[in-house]
Amino acid sequence: MKQWKTILAAAALALASGTAAMAARTDLVLGMPLEPPHLDPTAGAAAAIDEVFYANVFEGLTRIGSRGEVLPDLAESWTISDDGKTYTFKLRSGVKFHDGSDFDASDVKFSLDRARGESSVNAQKGLFAPIDTIEVVDPATVKVTLKNPLGSFLYNLGWGDAVIVAPESAETNKEKPVGTGPLKFQNWAKGSSITLVKADGYWGDPVALDKAEFRIIPDAAAAIPALLSGDVQALPNFALGDALAQVKADPRFKVVIGTTEGETVLSTNNKKPPFDNLKVRQAIAHAIDRKALIDGATGGLGTPIGSHFAPHNPAYIDLTGTYPHDIAKAKELLKEAGLADGFKATLKLPPVGYARQGGEIIASQLREIGIDLQIIPVEWADWLKQVFTDKDYDLSIVSHTEPNDIDIYARKDYYFNYDNPAFNKVIDELNLTSDEAKRTELYKQAQKILADDAVNGFLFELPKVGIWDAKVEGLWENSPIQANDLTKVKWAD
Structure with a gap:
């Protein structure tokens, strides 16, 4: 009897440990069909760059939310002049880049000047053409004056092409991106995967994930077995063709058909x-x-x-x-x-x-x-x-x-x-x-x-055909912007 009690106690402890481990899961592997040509969203037109880095590693003054709305980001607030031409942004305090350098108004001026400059390689350089002047009022305040009023200016600042970068790391972001977001870049195994990990000391709400791997799977035929085996837990935007019906019938997965831009x-x-x-x-x-x-x-x-x-x-x-x-x-x-x-x-x-x-x-x-x-x-x-x-x-x-x-x-x-x-x-x-x-x-x-x-x-x-483990919460249903925003993603208990 005593032996059985010992065995049952051990089994209960193992079950409790296993349950706790399952509840505490903080990693996620996402499959994506295209590999980015490089890792700098301010220097390339490929959507795959933003799909990994937008809102996760890099942030802008504003950001686009899951419903297409404009939200504050590195700018906590702003005022607009009566003539609609001058925007004064109040920046968040205590923000640091992932290399430890401080974020302030000079980084905003550098980023916007770089995006609109004569030698700019920004794929959406036209977004910044309406800017006339950029003034650093103080470390926490920047004033942007437009040549003419522009109704979409705050929305435009939420694009991936408008994220804020630091002068110290801007030139190396293609290979080693440094942003201010809740996740930071860890590794790029070219042809295979890109790995992000939780950033310490993030200014906002910390993410639930400690690690996110974006695995490059060009062929949908290879994505299915990876999903079914649990090797990949999410395919946020994948065309699966005839295999979609098979996945829909499997209760282990959630299939979400949304819209894109x-x-x-x-x-x-x-x-x-x-x-x-x-x-x-x-x-x-x-x-x-x-x-x-x-x-x-x-x-x-x-x-x-x-x-x-x-x-x-x-x-x-x-x-x-x-x-x-x-x-x-x-x-x-x-x-x-x-x-x-x-x-x-x-x-x-x-x-x-x-x-x-x-x-x-x-x-x-x-x-x-x-x-x-x-x-x-x-x-x-x-x-x-x-x-x-x-x-x-x-x-x-x-x-x-x-x-x-x-x-x-x-x-x-x-x-x-x-x-x-x-x-x-x-x-x-x-x-x-x-x-x-x-x-x-x-x-x-x-x-x-x-x-x-x-x-x-x-x-x-x-x-947007999204398929992911039924226990994964927080991935976007629609794509109002090219992104896999992981800031609210977690595993259900």
Whole structure:
């Protein structure tokens, strides 16, 4: 009897220890399909950088919350002058960078000056163009004066491209990022994973996680066994195709289908013949069967779009009927453009499922009207150089996941090579307008111009398919900004 009591006591102790260990779990492995080309969100356009570092390692004056709202971050408060041009930011005290250096107003001035400077490599340099002057009032106060009022200024400061960096570490952030966030960079095993750990002495609420590993899993077929085995506990944004049904049926996991800011487009080089001809672009628009594309590339989860605007935005208008699927009309337009026999072109595709699968479908659809596309698969770094930077392409497919970014079509050096003075005028007026009703009307005008011009093939809004262990709490359902914010993530007891 005494022996059994000893055995039972030991078993109870082991069970209690095991339960405590389970309840105290503070690590998380997240799978992501693309590896960042480097680790500095202020020096690259790749969404994968922000997906690891936004709100986790780097912080801005403001930040974008899970519902798309603007929240205070390194700026605890601000005041705006009556003319709408001067913003005075009161900064948080006691903030340190992960290398131990103090954060103050001089770091804000350095970061914003660096982002807008002549030699800036910031992918969203245009966000900072409205800034006229930046003044350090005292270590805890910075004053930013704009050239003109800008209704979206606080929102723009919440982008990953606007995070605050220190002059001591700015030049090495691509390999060894140093921020002020609740997690700090530990290791980058290139081609494999990026590891973050809890930062000591964080100024705000500490995170529940002691360690977070972002594991690079380019192939969805490899992501499934990693998830099922428990090797990976979360796939925050993964296209699983037919395997999604299998995971949905497993009670160990939570499947959350949300929205993104990812306007997926058939990117078109508007200055390169024959794509500089409106009739050709209209023909392509008529040849695209969005439903077949969405079914094949997103498992039916994407939302069709007819312009560059997210359907969940209050200012959205449905323009998918501008150029309905009509093969006969598409052929007629090509004939009017002097291309009755069609033509050949290239389609460069980055290494994401929606692009590679969607590219095959688009090529098949355009073949029906005589357009013969040579599909060229490229790695992400090559896409960024060849397509985004050098504009060396005919067509491509990519999701633009930056928030509320219709203004990119007004940038003269942007890779679409689109220039319409009427559109630029609308964007200029939008930038000077703070009244929400007027801004909504201007957004609608901008959408209509892009749709009519068939600037790109407007395909679908990329869905956010999140799958994670049912005991994991706090991951975002939607993606109002390209991020995997871990600040509220924890394991349920």
